[in-house]
Amino acid sequence: MEYNTNRTKLLMPEYGRNIQQLVEYCKTLPTKEERNEMALSIVEFMGQRNTHLRDEENYKHKLWDHLFILADYDLDVDTPYPIVTLEELASKPRKMDYPSFDNDYKFYGKSILQLIELAIKLEDGDEKDALIQVIANNMKKSYNVYNKEHVTDDVIFRHLKELSQNRLDLTGLDSLDKSKIYYASNRNKSNGNNSHNRNINQNNNNKRKNNFQNHKNKRR
Template identity: 70%
Template sequence: MEYNTERTQLHMPEYGRLIQQLVERCKTLPTKEERNEMSEAIVDFMGQRNPQLRDEEDYRHKLWDHLFILADYDLDVDSPYPIPAREERQKPPEKLEYPKLQGEFKFYGKSILQLIEMAIAQEDGEEKEALIEVIANNMKKSYNIYNKEHVTDDVIFRHLKELSGDRLDLTGIDSLEKSKIYHSSTRNKNQKNGQQNGHNPKSRHKNQPNKNRRK
């Protein structure tokens, strides 16, 4: 009985033992013509066993790369694609860059950075001020949700200044009314609560007596 520990190592286990054995058989063929013919058949068989690869771009190239990996890069055949090198697979992956929003500002999210860049690119005017108002509103909401505490407008303006690299500085500008920042929703909520409690200002006039009504 043959144990797996005595068999050739599976270089790509997802292809299974059968394809690995076919590749090993191909390596032992005496002529290059025979090896070319068998390697073509193996690649076709690999594509049939893994039909999901056909949805990927240039999947035939990937199959040929996998063939050489299965052969441990020791297969003398004519490949229609550049033969991969062992060093390419052994090369460690590139280090991923961390998001720019870290520490104090991580709860704002990437969308805030994108909006800030859009505001910076716009010319000064009402549209730019409206966009900055949207940014400040969303920053304040995100801050309150994440920290579960009230934050003053001055803190939001300071964070906006830092995130924009000092290019959006509202700390000393009066053209943007601070009362607009994240207070409109609060007023609407208070009005709604007042209507539910029976304090509808429109209905108040209906209940007032008419002084000119005849007695």
């Protein structure tokens, strides 16, 4: 009886012993033409055994990379893709840059800073005013959640002015004016409800007309 401990190590266990043996046999073929033909068959077989790879981008390229890993990078065949080298495979991925904040208001988050930049680029008008109101209201919510205490509007205005480098200034307001936001929201709901009601009334009128016409036809 042959034990797995006496066999060659499975370099990618998810492909199983059979594919590992096919790759080992491919390495022993005498001509490159034979190895190319068998390597292509092995890659197709690997794709059939791992159908989930087809949902990934460039899955064919990954299969060829896996073939060379199974061969321990000791396989002389022509490949349709550049193969990742053993050194590249062993190298650590580049450390991702973490967003940094140059101020003391980290609790507002990066999305607030992005919205502030967007508001600065907008021309003066209702759209810009509404966006500034949204930013200020969300800053107030974030402040209350993070600091677990109530914050006054003038503090939010001061922070907004500082974060925007004095380009967005609400310090002249007494309090956050939510009327524009609520008005726009309610207006959209009202328009939707009015449209829905018009459709219902139109359907009811059509039903009345059809019923009246049927009644006249029966009398005739």
